[in-house]
Amino acid sequence: MSDESFMRQALALAAGVQGAVGPNPRVGCVLVAPDGTVVGRGAHHGAGSPHAEAVALAQAGESARGATAYVTLEPCNHHGRTPPCALALIDAGVAAVRFAIPDPTTSAGGAQTCRQAGLEVAEGPLAEEARAFLAPWLFAVEHNRPFVTCKVASTLDGYIAAADGSSRWITGPAARSWVQGLRAQVDAVAVGAGTYRIDDPQLTVRDFPVVRQPARYVLGDVHAEGFSTIPGRDVTAALHTMYDDGVRHLLLEGGATIIAAFLRADLVDDLVWFTAPKLLGAGTSAVGDLGVTSIDSAVSWHVTAVERIGDDVMIRSRRA
Numbered sequence: 581m582s583d584e585s586f587m588r589q590a591l592a593l594a595a596g597v598q599g600a601v602g603p604n605p606r607v608g609c610v611l612v613a614p615d616g617t618v619v620g621r622g623a624h625h626g627a628g629s630p631h632a633e634a635v636a637l638a639q640a641g642e643s644a645r646g647a648t649a650y651v652t653l654e655p656c657n658h659h660g661r662t663p664p665c666a667l668a669l670i671d672a673g674v675a676a677v678r679f680a681i682p683d684p685t686t687s688a689g690g691a692q693t694c695r696q697a698g699l700e701v702a703e704g705p706l707a708e709e710a711r712a713f714l715a716p717w718l719f720a721v722e723h724n725r726p727f728v729t730c731k732v733a734s735t736l737d738g739y740i741a742a743a744d745g746s747s748r749w750i751t752g753p754a755a756r757s758w759v760q761g762l763r764a765q766v767d768a769v770a771v772g773a774g775t776y777r778i779d780d781p782q783l784t785v786r787d788f789p790v791v792r793q794p795a796r797y798v799l800g801d802v803h804a805e806g807f808s809t810i811p812g813r814d815v816t817a818a819l820h821t822m823y824d825d826g827v828r829h830l831l832l833e834g835g836a837t838i839i840a841a842f843l844r845a846d847l848v849d850d851l852v853w854f855t856a857p858k859l860l861g862a863g864t865s866a867v868g869d870l871g872v873t874s875i876d877s878a879v880s881w882h883v884t885a886v887e888r889i890g891d892d893v894m895i896r897s898r899r900a
Contacts, residue, residue, distance in 0.1 A: 583678055586610050586618075586650040587706045591680070591713060593623040593632070594652050599790030601626035602767030602828040605717040609636040610650045611643075611674070619643035625791045627826065631656065633665040637672050645673035652710050654683040654703075655690035666690035669699070676700035680710035685721050716766075719849065720828040725819040729766065729850040730832040730839060731759060732866050733892075736855060739863035740836065747779065747864070751856045754890030760787040762852070766794050766831040768822060772838030773800025776807070783807075783833065795827060799838060815841050840868030843879060851881060851897045854889075 593608030604624060609632035611620035620643070622635025630638070633655055637644050649655075655665035655677065669677060670693070677694050682703065695701045711718065716727035733751045734740050741747035749756075763769055769783040776798045783796045798804040799818050801811045808825070810818045815838075822830060832842060842848050872878055881897035888894075 581616060583650070584705045586612055586648075587652070587678065587680055587704075588709075589618070589621070590632075590650045590652050591706060591709060593621055595713065597623050597625055597791060598764040598788050599626070599785070599792040600767040600794045601792070602717075603627060603826040605653060605714050605828075607632040607651065607653045609633045609652075611636045611640045611647045612650065613643060613647050614675075619647055628661045631662055631665050634662065634668055637668055637674075640672075646675045648676040648678060649674050651677065651679045653681060653714070654679045654688060655694065656683065656687040657689035657693050658687045660687075664690065664693070666693040669694060670697045674699060676702075678702055678704070680704065680706050681714070684718065716829040716850075720823065725816075725823050725847075726767070726827045726830040727849050728819070728830050728832055728842065728847055729762070729852060730842060730848045731762065731852045731854070732839065733854040733856065734866040735858040735860050735863075737859050737861065738866050739860045740866045741864035742860050743862045745778065745864075750858065751854045751892045752890040755854050755856075755892040755894065757787050758889050758894070759854075760785055763794055763831060764788040764790050766829045768795040768797055768825075768827040768829075769831045769833055770797040770799055770818075770822075770838075771832075772834040772841075773798055773802040774837055775833075775835040776800075776802055776804055778835075781833070794831070795822075795825065797822065799834070813841065815845050815847060819847060836865055836868040839866070840870055843867065843870055846899070849898065853895045853897070855893045855895070857891055 590608035590610045594606040607624045609622045613619045620636035620640030622632040624632045657666045719727040763785045796807045798807045798809045880900040882900045885896040
């Protein structure tokens with residue numbers, strides 16, 4: 581098998597981790613003996629748990645000696661809650677390290693440490709795929725705020741609630757299950773105070789086994805039992821608070837007011853919009869006032885995916 585196929589296995593291990601892992605990234609590692617046999621596999625399950633390399637080394641035991649480590653992110657080089665993975669690879673007698681992308685944080689330097697110890701070290705393959713997989717985490721550590729995915733579910737005519745205020749189950753079961761899968765990939769889920777009062781949402785992952793449930797936030801002046809609350813209306817400050825809490829990927833599931841606040845502040849990085857084949861004619865609009873006065877000043881987006889999920893249509897977009 582090729583370097584690419586082993587790195588793809590490492591990426592699959594990282595992608596298989598369901599649940600909140602912030603502030604750390606999802607990382608996978610595969611250890612391959614000189615004869616091409618995989619002797620260890622590992623994935624990181626969040627802060628405080630063993631890193632992917634440590635899990636793979638523990639599985640491999642003495643078979644790690646002389647092996648090649650395929651890791652989706654450069655091995656860390658710092659003493660935190662766990663020892664440096666670079667030193668663990670060296671001490672285990674690993675002969676070579678292949679990492680998909682370098683670590684952009686203060687944990688970087690593992691590649692150089694391994695080289696200095698005599699290991700053969702190379703960057704790649706599958707750098708593009710690894711960057712795409714880690715895009716929310718990479719964005720967060722570069723911008724010092726969580727990457728924000730905003731989810732909206734509306735009728736064909738753009739309403740998220742009927743005139744009588746009812747709003748549950750606009751979309752069908754397939755779309756709702758898809759959103760559960762999305763929740764399983766983020767560190768936190770947030771709504772505004774109005775949505776919390778009206779809908780009493782759970783904001784938990786229920787359809788997928790997760791290593792850790794996402795943190796739950798309510799933004800606004802409200803007492804929310806079991807939730808973290810961030811008072812006030814400054815959404816930029818709220819994101820910085822969440823970043824300090826370890827959140828790197830946030831799913832915003834609020835109502836029209838909070839979504840408009842994030843959009844006005846240019847703080848939505850990924851927009852997931854479900855449209856259900858229903859018409860209301862009146863009710864609560866999906867998005868509040870954005871201050872747009874003409875078509876020329878409309879907030880533009882670039883569509884990255886369109887998918888039919890059950891009877892609903894999902895359109896995923898990034899800012900143009």
